[in-house]
Amino acid sequence: MTDVGIVGAGTIGLTIAWRCAQRGMSVEVHDASPGSGASTVAAGMLAPVSEAHFGEEPLLALSLESRSRWPDFAAELGVDLGYRESGTLLVGLDAGDRAELDRQHAFHHRLGLSAERLTPTAARRLEPLLSPRISGAVHTPGDHQVDPRRLYAALLDAAVAAGARLVPRHVEDPATVDAERVVIAAGTHSGPLLGAAVRPVQGQILRLRGPAELGLVIRATVAGQSVYVLPRADGEVVVGATSAERGFDLTPRAGDTYELLRDAIAVLPELAEYELREYTVGLRPGTLDNAPLLGPTSDPRVIAATGHYRNGILLAPVTGELIAELLATGRTPEALIPFDPRRFPSERHSQRR
Numbered sequence: 001m002t003d004v005g006i007v008g009a010g011t012i013g014l015t016i017a018w019r020c021a022q023r024g025m026s027v028e029v030h031d032a033s034p035g036s037g038a039s040t041v042a043a044g045m046l047a048p049v050s051e052a053h054f055g056e057e058p059l060l061a062l063s064l065e066s067r068s069r070w071p072d073f074a075a076e077l078g079v080d081l082g083y084r085e086s087g088t089l090l091v092g093l094d095a096g097d098r099a100e101l102d103r104q105h106a107f108h109h110r111l112g113l114s115a116e117r118l119t120p121t122a123a124r125r126l127e128p129l130l131s132p133r134i135s136g137a138v139h140t141p142g143d144h145q146v147d148p149r150r151l152y153a154a155l156l157d158a159a160v161a162a163g164a165r166l167v168p169r170h171v172e173d174p175a176t177v178d179a180e181r182v183v184i185a186a187g188t189h190s191g192p193l194l195g196a197a198v199r200p201v202q203g204q205i206l207r208l209r210g211p212a213e214l215g216l217v218i219r220a221t222v223a224g225q226s227v228y229v230l231p232r233a234d235g236e237v238v239v240g241a242t243s244a245e246r247g248f249d250l251t252p253r254a255g256d257t258y259e260l261l262r263d264a265i266a267v268l269p270e271l272a273e274y275e276l277r278e279y280t281v282g283l284r285p286g287t288l289d290n291a292p293l294l295g296p297t298s299d300p301r302v303i304a305a306t307g308h309y310r311n312g313i314l315l316a317p318v319t320g321e322l323i324a325e326l327l328a329t330g331r332t333p334e335a336l337i338p339f340d341p342r343r344f345p346s347e348r349h350s351q352r353r
Helices: 011-022 057-077 095-110 120-126 148-162 254-267 269-273 312-329 334-339
Strands: 002-007 027-030 088-092 116-118 136-140 165-167 179-184 199-209 217-222 225-231 236-240 275-286 293-296 302-306
Touching: 002 011, 011 027, 011 148, 011 302, 011 312, 057 148, 057 312, 057 334, 088 095, 088 120, 095 136, 095 217, 116 120, 120 136, 148 312, 179 312, 199 254, 217 254, 225 254, 236 254, 254 269, 293 312, 293 334, 302 312, 312 334
Parallel strands: 002 027, 002 179, 027 165, 088 217, 179 302
Antiparallel strands: 088 136, 116 136, 199 236, 199 275, 217 225, 225 236, 293 302
């Protein structure tokens, strides 16, 4: 019997496996098809400020803590992850979009977050390819990015090198995992394993290729709709992302592609000349309050580490460290308490046998 059995070999599961193996625990990671989930579809924005929402202050605090760990986390993996500290521009196209920017900036200011209101002219000085039609912008210099595909490959190598073993199997019940403790990190497939409300939220992302001219991540509001454009140093540009409640449907929609390109080109007209290289559809693991499920469950053997929704890549460093600490010490770190998997009535009374 191993010390820790992890169900799910995505970014979160592999990070936990790596950290647990580093602490000397024996670790097995169970997944029938590693890397087939959201981890290799995600864009890779590390954006706690521009992703901040009203009423989600505990999640913001955890996200800021994880962002602070990212430089050392990336350095420790020891390979080029495409980690860039280039910052993000929030932009609005029309007057209504500018009003939404004003609301966001007021929220940032109230929480003491680093965010600077810019005129359209000042925004175009930072990113010359922006459309002259933009009505305003907010600069968040602390929001960074990483390439999730490079990250996934590095985590897989690091976990195996540290002693974790991959087990190619699909787990339908934690009771079938031969381990002292079982961590459920199975993304959208975690719900039945936990007796918890984890739902799939479909997202479509496009990958373009063009000259390596864009410098900043652009998050835009266009006639009330959100779109982001994330440039990588090698010339790849990621455009995303839709958000739809379609169950486990992974079918790409022509309308989704059209709307993403329409809004991205409205903000950055030059993108119309870029090559469309790839479109992918992934499923984010959402919860009732959009915050993750982290920590002990009603089953004393089972630990939850799922439901990260849009923030799985951002929250990987802090999730890996805190879940490994919980497993090593038997004590729940204080930072995990707001994300107790039993915080919803259905989970509080659920008990797996």
